[in-house]
Amino acid sequence: MDLSSVFSLDGKVALVTGASKGIGFEIAEIFAAAGAKVVLSSRKQQAVDEMADKLRCQGYEASGVACNVGHMEELPLLVEKTVALYGQIDILVNNAAVNPVFGPVHETSLEVFDKIMDVNVKAAFELCRLCYPHLRKSNGASVINISSIGGLSPEPGLGIYSISKAALISLTKVFAKEWGDSKIRVNAICPGLIKTKFSEALWSNDKIMGVILKQLAIKRAGTSEEIGAMALFLASGASSYTTGAVLTADGGFTI
Numbered sequence: 001m002d003l004s005s006v007f008s009l010d011g012k013v014a015l016v017t018g019a020s021k022g023i024g025f026e027i028a029e030i031f032a033a034a035g036a037k038v039v040l041s042s043r044k045q046q047a048v049d050e051m052a053d054k055l056r057c058q059g060y061e062a063s064g065v066a067c068n069v070g071h072m073e074e075l076p077l078l079v080e081k082t083v084a085l086y087g088q089i090d091i092l093v094n095n096a097a098v099n100p101v102f103g104p105v106h107e108t109s110l111e112v113f114d115k116i117m118d119v120n121v122k123a124a125f126e127l128c129r130l131c132y133p134h135l136r137k138s139n140g141a142s143v144i145n146i147s148s149i150g151g152l153s154p155e156p157g158l159g160i161y162s163i164s165k166a167a168l169i170s171l172t173k174v175f176a177k178e179w180g181d182s183k184i185r186v187n188a189i190c191p192g193l194i195k196t197k198f199s200e201a202l203w204s205n206d207k208i209m210g211v212i213l214k215q216l217a218i219k220r221a222g223t224s225e226e227i228g229a230m231a232l233f234l235a236s237g238a239s240s241y242t243t244g245a246v247l248t249a250d251g252g253f254t255i
């Protein structure tokens with residue numbers, strides 16, 4: 001058995017949002033290493049250019065395309081540029097997310113609610129919609145939505161973020177059901193605490209970490225590479241019978 005072919009992304013084109021650092025970049029890197037041509041996207045052109053360069057230096061095919069996914073009018077151009085660069089889209093990873101507030105939900109303004117929902121949910125919906133004509137032409141299309149364990153059970157102080165991540169899980173299941181006929185698989189990953197910039201306030205605080213560690217079966221924070229590996233499983237033929245799944249990678253936090 002040729003194990004490498006099971007996880008190969010040869011001939012595939014992947015679009016990854018929020019790919020200038022953290023989990024998004026690691027997903028882009030492992031996809032490129034598996035043979036995919038990758039478009040890395042985030043708000044800043046310079047940031048994605050630098051990270052695409054980093055991949056090209058390793059001999060991979062990668063390009064950076066700036067796009068603020070919270071600005072719906074920018075999304076069609078992101079899809080058009082991806083197709084102009086590589087001719088197709090087989091894999092979409094909705095990874096970019098924001099969490100600008102911490103505190104009780106009743107103190108959160110409608111404006112902040114809208115911002116979180118735009119980036120974390122509406123952009124995923126719109127990118128799925130815009131990529132559909134390309135995904136349905138693929139012989140192995142996969143959409144991966146990066147949710148959170150906060151979408152399974154609300155996290156303290158992260159109310160609206162948790163609501164947005166729960167909506168993303170529901171979006172995943174709805175699209176998976178509707179797109180099964182088109183041979184497009186749609187799955188979600190729910191990371192627990194992963195050591196990135198996004199979660200620095202948690203893992204850099206010894207007191208908070210002490211509390212979290214007590215609830216973890218695996219007594220450490222996770223790494224972006226560990227989420228990248230799960231994303232490769234979902235993007236590749238290794239998961240060809242998996243759709244609508246919600247996979248946790250949380251060190252056993254939710255057990």
Ligand SMILES: NC(=O)c1ccc[n+]([C@@H]2O[C@H](COP(=O)([O-])OP(=O)(O)OC[C@H]3O[C@@H](n4cnc5c(N)ncnc54)[C@H](OP(=O)(O)O)[C@@H]3O)[C@@H](O)[C@H]2O)c1
Pocket residue numbers: 017018019020021022023024041042043044047067068069070094095096097098119146147148149190191192193194195196197198199
């Ligand atoms: N780290 C964790 O513990 C954890 C746990 C559960 C779930 N997650 C989820 O994992 C995903 C990635 O998080 P991370 O920890 O890797 O975060 P990160 O290291 O802070 O990276 C976030 C990425 O998103 C981009 N981004 C932010 N706002 C954007 C926007 N409006 N439009 C386009 N790109 C945007 C950032 O780039 P620019 O600044 O260049 O735009 C960056 O590339 C998120 O969906 C997050 O909710 C993370």
